[in-house]
Amino acid sequence: MLYNIHELQTAYLNGASAVASIWAEALSNPRNPFGYIGLGPVAASALEVFAHATAPRGKPSFGIEQVSVDGVAHPVTESIVYTRPFGSLIRFRHSGLPDRAPKLLIVAPMSGHYATLLRGTVERMLERAEVYITDWADARIVPLSEGRFDLDDYIDYVVDFLEFIGPGTHMMAVCQPSVPALAATAIMGEDKNPCRPASLTMMGGPIDTRASPTTVNTLATERPLAWFRNNVIATVPMQYAGAGRKVYPGFMQLASFMSMNLGNHLMSHYEMFKHLVIGDGESANATKNFYDEYRSVCDMTAEFYLQTVEHVFQKHSLPKGELLHRGRKVDLGKITDTAILAVEGERDDISGLGQTKAAIDLSVNLPEAKKKYHMAPKVGHYGIFNGSRWRNQIAPIVEDWMHANAQRTLKAVA
Secondary structure, three states: OOHHHHHHHHEEEEEEHHHHHHHHHHHOOOHHHHHHHOOOOHHHHHHHHHHHHHHOOOOOOOOOOEEEEEOEEEEEEEEEEEEOHHHHHHHHEEOOOOOOOOOOEEEEEEEEEEEHHHHHHHHOOOOOOOEEEEEEHHHHHOOOHHHHOHHHHHHHHHHHHHHOOOOOOOOOOOOOOHHHHHHHHHHHHHOOOOOOOOEEEEOOOOOOOOOOOHHHHHHHHHHHHHHHHHHOOOOOOOOOOOOEEEOOOOHHOOOOOHHHOOOHHHHHHHHHHHHHOOOOOOHHHHHHHHHHOOEEEHHHHHHHHHHHHHOOOOOOOOOOOOEEEEEEOOOOHHHOEEEEEEEEEOHHHHHOOOOOOOOHHHHOOOOOHHHHEEEEEOOOOOHOOOHHHHHHHHHHHHHHHHHHHHHHHHHHHH
């Protein structure tokens, strides 16, 4: 019933959004004299904010048409190079890349948003690397006949993607996938898999959430797992290809994140309203573009979501050495030659300080020369992988780390 009620509400709001958009356009039409006097501009701006907030949203596109390297613009080629039921691999290249440009796999979060949330991450790393990114599928469009997708499957997909790209690939995990990416690295290290990553960069990842717990961590631990199973899991309705699949709906994930910073979100929309009233379309569009991406959400399978809550946030299975993959213990001590870079933001309110850094301490058999930690001052969670500080301060550190560890790792796997 939960999903069906949401669909009914969405259908109503979509209609209301269309009506509000029509009236906003009519009031702001240059030929309408009432748009210049009295409450005309105010009403038009209010209607436009409402129309944008309630408009239907689908899967965004990356839309990276070109990148500029050393002042020279290069056209970008985007292509899907590998497809599996629950996720595809997208490759980005440009003509200015050298023949031996490093290959980077960015593991996007499966946490309610699409991989396009990392558009800025891809765009910046694409300047000097051939970039691949995991494009996880919306669980509501994956037929039940394709089976389940849990934490074990996630780790298998990461390994499979690395094997597809080939030896010497670097890997970057942003937020939630830090745990399965680190586990996959350990498994591949134990197996002496020649495609194990040359380096692994983890950014704002919940490796050990016992360090500096945040509101997100507290929400996941203050209730038993059964509460999450009974209260946030829904069944996909019949109109979708994944009808009957149990999922954690994207709209619930979005509502959860919005509620944690409701005041900030309300203020952002109020500021957008004020920009529209005075005709500052550029500032208003910046806010619109952010929320176009932020409100574009997808569902994740119930089994993956519940296992993540259980093993990452409640049991802390990986840092305690108790995480199993297909019945086999994940031993971080088997990471011996994959260079690890942990990046944290000083103001991160989702993954607290020390949670990602824990990966460095847990990799007990990795030489110190292959370990690096960077704490970005005055940076919040999203600033780690998007924005000016990411582009100008953090990305160069990642690039230098990849370069410093490329040749040595290639020799080690040869």
